[in-house]
Amino acid sequence: xxxxxxxLFNFVNAVSAILLVGVVAAMLWFVYRYRRQDPAERPAPVKxxxxxxxxxxxxxxxxxxxxxxxxxxxxxxxxxVPPDAYDIRVQARQWSWVFEYPNGVTSDTMxxxxxxxxxxxxxxxxxxxxFFVPAFRVKQDVLPNRYTSxxxxxxxxxxxxxxxTEYCGRDHSEMDAAVKVVSRERFDRWLKxxxxxxxxxxxxxxxxxxxxxxxxxxxxxxxxxxVGPTWKNLYGKTGHEMSDGxxxxxxxxxxxxxxxxxxxxxxxxxxNVMPSYANLSEKEVAGLVAFIKQQSDNELPQE
Ligand code: CUA
Numbered sequence: 001x002x003x004x005x006x007x008l009f010n011f012v013n014a015v016s017a018i019l020l021v022g023v024v025a026a027m028l029w030f031v032y033r034y035r036r037q038d039p040a041e042r043p044a045p046v047k048x049x050x051x052x053x054x055x056x057x058x059x060x061x062x063x064x065x066x067x068x069x070x071x072x073x074x075x076x077x078x079x080x081v082p083p084d085a086y087d088i089r090v091q092a093r094q095w096s097w098v099f100e101y102p103n104g105v106t107s108d109t110m111x112x113x114x115x116x117x118x119x120x121x122x123x124x125x126x127x128x129x130x131f132f133v134p135a136f137r138v139k140q141d142v143l144p145n146r147y148t149s150x151x152x153x154x155x156x157x158x159x160x161x162x163x164x165t166e167y168c169g170r171d172h173s174e175m176d177a178a179v180k181v182v183s184r185e186r187f188d189r190w191l192k193x194x195x196x197x198x199x200x201x202x203x204x205x206x207x208x209x210x211x212x213x214x215x216x217x218x219x220x221x222x223x224x225x226x227v228g229p230t231w232k233n234l235y236g237k238t239g240h241e242m243s244d245g246x247x248x249x250x251x252x253x254x255x256x257x258x259x260x261x262x263x264x265x266x267x268x269x270x271x272n273v274m275p276s277y278a279n280l281s282e283k284e285v286a287g288l289v290a291f292i293k294q295q296s297d298n299e300l301p302q303e
Contacts, residue, residue: 001152004074005137012067078138081151085119088112092122092129092142093275095171095227096214097162105194106212110162110179112154113187119151125275130166133179141166154181169273171217171227202283206291209284213277221295228274229267236298241268255289 034043088110089100099110112118122131122142129142136152154160164175182190200208210216218227237250243266248254257264262274280288 001074001078001137002135004077008067008070008074011070015063078150081119081149082117085117085151086113087119087121090120090122090131090142091125092131092164092175093125093214094127094169094273095164095175096217097164097175097177098212098214099177101191103191103195105191107194108177108211108214108217110177111187111190112179112181113184114154114157114181116184117151117153120149122148122150126273127168128166129164129168129175132163132165133160134163135160136179139165154179157181157183170271202287202290203294204291205284205287206289206294209280209288210291213280215288218274228270231292231295233296233298235293235296237296242266243268243270243272252289252293255292256285259285259288 087102090110091098091100096108097110098106098108100106120131120140122140123146124142124144126144128144130139131142131150132139133152136154138150138152140148140150142148158181160179160181162177162179164172166172168175194212210219220226220230221232223230223232234250235255239247240250240254241247246265248265254265258274259277259280261276261278263272263276266272277285
């Protein structure tokens with residue numbers, strides 16, 4: 001899409017530049033040529049010129065129609081998804097992106113095969129975000145409760161920036177991701193390797209999900225404060241203060257509830273912004289809980 005968008009953009013720019021120079025030059029010339037030299041002098045009435053009037057109606061009309069036709073053709077092309085496009089699910093949330101592939105693999109980096117049309121099916125778990133990859137010249141709002149999509153065909157291998165370009169709250173400016181364009185072979189290999197094997201130890205599964213599900217966007221492992229509480233020494237914490245004034249002990253059940261239904265218990269000093277992860281399987285939740293436990297030196301007090 002990029003060459004098409006750019007050529008139209010450059011055309012509009014060039015025409016504007018030519019007109020600007022023409023108008024300013026004519027203006028300066030008239031200022032000089034028709035300056036009043038003799039205070040008693042009165043300029044003769046200006047006579048109408050049919051040729052001039054017709055040309056300043058016809059020429060701009062042609063230019064505008066040309067730009068419209070050109071832009072409309074590109075627009076139709078951008079909106080018509082090729083039937084064989086590869087479909088990637090895009091989930092936006094405050095404040096991260098998750099990409100899901102047909103075989104169930106999820107990732108916080110968007111991998112796409114080079115030279116093949118890719119279609120995104122996008123939705124948001126909370127507010128309006130916007131999917132923007134400047135290098136591909138695609139931009140589309142991502143809405144809650146509705147799918148939107150874009151398609152593109154990446155023609156050059158490399159890593160490109162993906163931004164959220166709709167103000168969506170505190171960490172909007174940090175809501176970015178990478179788009180990695182790789183060869184078909186590498187793409188297939190990556191897809192296969194990323195598929196979660198069934199019998200991986202729980203903490204390892206949790207660690208994988210920590211990256212894939214975008215947890216790391218809000219929860220640190222080193223104790224630093226981000227959008228959400230750190231996971232360091234979270235497990236086993238007693239007298240953990242909630243925003244409603246209650247305190248809890250951070251045991252397994254607390255962690256489980258917080259993953260599935262974060263809004264139930266919001267930690268004092270934090271915003272209720274975490275989406276529900278009820279789409280995770282029991283095993284995946286168990287994996288995350290096990291991983292969070294691993295980040296803690298606390299022993300749960302015996303009752
Ligand atoms: Cu999401 Cu801005």
